Amino acid sequence: EADIYQTPRYLVIGTGKKITLECSQTMGHDKMYWYQQDPGMELHLIHYSYGVNSTEKGDLSSESTVSRIRTEHFPLTLESARPSHTSQYLCASSERPGLSSYNEQFFGPGTRLTVL
Amino acid sequence: GESVGLHLPTLSVQEGDNSIINCAYSNSASDYFIWYKQESGKGPQFIIDIRSNMDKRQGQRVTVLLNKTVKHLSLQIAATQPGDSAVYFCAETDSGAGSYQLTFGKGTKLSVIP
Numbered sequence: 001e002a003d004i005y006q007t008p009r010y011l012v013i014g015t016g017k018k019i020t021l022e023c024s025q026t027m028g029h030d031k032m033y034w035y036q037q038d039p040g041m042e043l044h045l046i047h048y049s050y051g052v053n054s055t056e057k058g059d060l061s062s063e064s065t066v067s068r069i070r071t072e073h074f075p076l077t078l079e080s081a082r083p084s085h086t087s088q089y090l091c092a093s094s095e096r097p098g099l100s101s102y103n104e105q106f107f108g109p110g111t112r113l114t115v116l
Numbered sequence: 117g118e119s120v121g122l123h124l125p126t127l128s129v130q131e132g133d134n135s136i137i138n139c140a141y142s143n144s145a146s147d148y149f150i151w152y153k154q155e156s157g158k159g160p161q162f163i164i165d166i167r168s169n170m171d172k173r174q175g176q177r178v179t180v181l182l183n184k185t186v187k188h189l190s191l192q193i194a195a196t197q198p199g200d201s202a203v204y205f206c207a208e209t210d211s212g213a214g215s216y217q218l219t220f221g222k223g224t225k226l227s228v229i230p
Contacts, residue, residue: 040203042205042220042221042222042223043205044220058217059217094216102216103216104150105162105218106162107160108159109158110158
């Protein structure tokens with residue numbers, strides 16, 4: 001089982017609140033990712049990081065922001081939550097791949113967010 | 117945001133039968149293809165991958181077939197067990213693009229009938 005953790009697992013919060021979803025991995029992986037997944041749907045990449053002090057936006061536009069101050073930690077923040085942010089948020093990490101290869105992404109258990 | 121009213125493709129198989137889950141991909145430049153299994157309430161878990169220079173790869177009870185001509189990928193599960201019940205996603209990546217991103221397909225829900 002992968003050593004990647006997400007907290008909280010479930011969060012119900014009111015509109016307008018600021019929230020931070022935590023993600024930590026103990027594998028020393030350089031790359032980390034945040035995906036958004038609606039029920040029964042595919043995963044969409046919203047943010048990723050190549051390493052410390054690196055953050056990039058993914059394919060799906062998101063009002064969230066991320067930071068990468070430490071290798072093991074990649075928190076996601078919503079400044080003002082709205083009902084449209086209701087979804088599951090999955091964090092993943094991988095080693096930096098070598099040339100012409102990719103490295104397996106290990107996923108955390110996810111945070112199910114409900115904004116009322 | 118949350119979507120309602122959309123249903124995953126569903127495959128129901130009898131325990132002990134073989135399962136075949138299909139996936140179409142879109143990027144001709146993709147050179148790695150991966151299958152993930154996602155159980156209820158959990159994150160996706162890696163099952164098997166295949167590089168684009170291969171047509172077939174076998175793992176324990178699973179086989180992935182790749183047909184680049186029609187951009188089609190399939191996952192075969194032998195002797196399906198109740199523990200195989202989950203949503204299965206295929207993913208593709210273009211390692212030459214440098215971003216190491218995975219693009220996920222729509223999942224298929226596998227239900228195993230005991």
